[in-house]
Amino acid sequence: TPEPTPEPTPEPTPEPTARATGPSGRTIYAYPDVMNDNSNCLMDDQYPNFFLQNPETNLFDTIGECCDAFNYPCTAEPTMEPTPEPTPEPTPEPTPEPTPEPTPEPTPEPTPEPTPAPTSPKPTPWPTRPPTPDPTAQPTRAPSPVPKFWYPDIHAATSNCVFGSDFDVWMGIADRRESYLFQSYDDCCARHTCPLGASPNDDPAER
Numbered sequence: 479t480p481e482p483t484p485e486p487t488p489e490p491t492p493e494p495t496a497r498a499t500g501p502s503g504r505t506i507y508a509y510p511d512v513m514n515d516n517s518n519c520l521m522d523d524q525y526p527n528f529f530l531q532n533p534e535t536n537l538f539d540t541i542g543e544c545c546d547a548f549n550y551p552c553t554a555e556p557t558m559e560p561t562p563e564p565t566p567e568p569t570p571e572p573t574p575e576p577t578p579e580p581t582p583e584p585t586p587e588p589t590p591e592p593t594p595a596p597t598s599p600k601p602t603p604w605p606t607r608p609p610t611p612d613p614t615a616q617p618t619r620a621p622s623p624v625p626k627f628w629y630p631d632i633h634a635a636t637s638n639c640v641f642g643s644d645f646d647v648w649m650g651i652a653d654r655r656e657s658y659l660f661q662s663y664d665d666c667c668a669r670h671t672c673p674l675g676a677s678p679n680d681d682p683a684e685r
Contacts (some may be wrong), residue, residue, distance in 0.1 A: 499523065507537035507543040519552055545546035627659035630670035638673060639666035 487670055497505045500523025509525040519541050528537035538544040545552035624643040631640045641653035641663070660666040663678040 507533075508539065509537050510544060510548050510550070517548075517549055517550050519548070546559070628657050628661065628663050628666040630666060636673055637671050639663055639670060642680065648681045 489671050500506050502523045506521060506522040506523050507525060508519050508521040509529055513526060519538075521541055521544075525537065535547070538547065541552055544550070626641060626643045627645065628639050628641050629645040629649055631638055632646075639660070645659065648654060657669065660669070666672075
């Protein structure tokens, strides 16, 4: 057997320190404050019970580890010591001397009487410009007719596609036109449900 070493073996490693527990008896961990929708981490024993199902992703040894995991802008670890000594006692003396006595004399002379008449000139008896002439009785050009399409009759008791220009205004908006206005009955029914075996209730050739 080998000769024993002249020096003793190093001291054994100390026992692992036990984790602190909180008032509820549970172990204290750092965890994200998701229940209050806050972007910061807390460190106590009040974490939600479901965090215990995945502790490796929800519970941490330090505030810093929690903030790093969730990219929270945490500033520093919480202090373990109580806050410093309280603020000193109030001063025994009262506040400085009160404001001086009011002046015995009244304020300076009041402002003079208002002017008896306004400074601006009198208004003119007639308007400065004649009003615009009466509008024309007829519009200058006839309004363009609303184009007709096949569209889903969403107000009917039974869903179906109809032809005409009485569709809701919002159906003609650019980003919705493709989904609600069609060139044929079949195209409309392919996008919107028509009754089984139904036929067009209006022929575009007759309009």
